[in-house]
Amino acid sequence: MRMVDMIQKKKHGEKLNKDEIDFIVRGYTNGEIPDYQMSAFLMAVCFQGMSKEETSNLTIAFVNSGDQVDLSKIKGIKVDKHSTGGVGDKISLIVIPLVASVGIPVAKMSGRGLGHTGGTIDKLEAIKGFKTELSGEEFITNVNEHKMAIVGQSENLTPADKKTYALRDVTATVDSIPLIASSIMSKKIASGADAIVLDVKVGSGAFMKSVEQAKELAKTMVDIGEALNRKTVAVITNMDQPLGHEVGNANEIREAIEVLSGKGSQDEATVALTIASYMTMLGGAFEDFNTAYSELSEIIKSGKAIEKLKEMIRIQGGDDTVVDNPSKLPNAKYHIEVKATESGYINAINAESIGISAMLLGAGRKTKSDVIDYAAGITINKKIGDKVDIDETLCILHTNLKENKQAELTAKGAFFISETKPEPVKHIYEIIA
Structure with missing residues (x-):
């Protein structure tokens, strides 16, 4: 050849x-x-x-280029989830203990943040003592005994994809559905899960900007999963504004605690419960979506879910007292309020701009070698549809940097105010299964 x-x-x-x-x-x-x-x-x-067959073959070629995780020693149907990336996306922090609380094993491998989107591993490392590197034996033992574990991805997982992605990034070949789908699915297949729920983000803070694009990507990934004998469901979710009210590592841990305590924002709770419902269905705990959603909602109300989060932190070496006392998480020195200069209704929030602002404050990385500040982040005070008056606070920037003018201007420019109240935001667009 x-x-x-x-x-x-x-x-x-x-x-x-x-x-x-x-x-x-x-x-x-x-x-x-x-x-x-x-x-x-x-x-x-x-x-x-590429055809369906070509895309599946490309995916398995990526998988075969490096290590493959053997989860055969874990009892039950192992269910994984993946998000295509967003701003304020702390769904993994919520669904891992929630799904584990009904006995479905979650063996999760996650990445770090780069650019305007955050990484689950960075968020968990905001908790003092939390270990994101476990031996293979510790990982399997935790999942068998506690039904959950989360670690950083192996460096030798799908090396062919890593090398190809680096080339795509500098040759304007990133935006190809078969290439995106095979890149994402190869990592999930190599991670060893039996079933996968995909959270496909769409909107200003996501890679996919239109619902049509997101549907095409979701369908392609579900097809790959089915072709490679993995039960796969894709949930298309809204990322036209940051998810929840908190952006940044310690901030997002605090909000995940709120959601699992039954006090979180509606958009975040809806997305988390939807993702968790499909994970528990694929894992065999429930037969239909409505039953799963209802039962998981009750588990949150009962306090079982928040106790499971404490357990997850504790078994991975972290200080679980942060759950009852979130003030123990890193706190920033400076808190800058971004004020509205006109009155009306929040018509749109550019989530990508909020993510970039958080990165400029120290919450994210421009390059892989950058050191992040766990205390840095943004609290969103006003969301789409909210009424706002002149001089009212739109968001609060949290940082340890004295110079933050660019971050402030970027955050302020993310909010769009109009005289008329917009239509209610749709959190879930479609389910592809």
């Missing part, structure tokens, strides 16, 4: 078979295929797309 022939075939919209895709992925990972040829191939995919 020659790479130039593979490029030629895809350029003309022809299908590649499994051996040809394996040849491309293996050759590029091993350094036998140069960047310039892989770039040409990726651009051809962007223009011509």
Whole structure:
């Protein structure tokens, strides 16, 4: 085989078979295929797309390029979830203890934040002592005995995808549905779960800006899951404003505690309960969505869910007293109120701008080597549909940096005020299963 022939075939919209895709992925990972040829191939995919079979074969080629996690020693149906990334997205922190509380094993591998979106591992490390690195034996024991564990992703998980993604990032080939879907699903398949619930974000704070795009991505990922014998459900959720009221690592831990205590914001509770309901259904705890949603809501009201969060923190070495006393979490020195300069209704909030502002305050990374400040973040005081008067606080910036003018301007520019009240926000757009 020659790479130039593979490029030629895809350029003309022809299908590649499994051996040809394996040849491309293996050759590029091993350094036998140069960047310039892989770039040409990726651009051809962007223009011509891939069939269901090609996308599934690309996914499994990525999986086979590195380590695969063996969860066979864990009893029961292992259910995982994945979010395509958003601002204020703390859903994993909520659903892991919630799903574990009904006996469904959750063996979760999560990443760190980069750019305007946060990472679950960074958020958990805001808790003093919390270990995000466990041995394989500790990980499996925790899931068998407590039905939950969360760790950072292995460096050698899907190395072919990592190398390919780095090239896509600098060759304007990121926005291809088959490439995005195979990238996401390869990590989930390699992580060893039996069933997967995908939280596909859409809106100003998400990679997918339109519902149509999100549906196409969701359908493609569900097709991959089914082709590779993984029960898969995708939930398309709104990211046209930050999720909940808190953005930033320690801030989001505080809000996750509120949601699991039954006091969280409605949008966050709705999304978390929907994701958790499908996870528990795939895990075999409930037969239908309405029963699952109702039972999980009762578990939150009963206090069982918040106790399970304490348990998760405790078994991974963290200080579980932060649940009853969130003031123990890192706190910033400076708190800057961003005020409204006109009255009316909040018509829109650019979630990406809020995420960038939080990053500028120290809550996120511009590059992988940046050190984050767990105390930095933003509290959203006004959300879409809320009435606001002149000089009323739109949001509060929390930071340890003395100079924060750019962050303040970016946050202020995220809020759009109009004279008329907008339609109620839809939290869940569609379920793809």
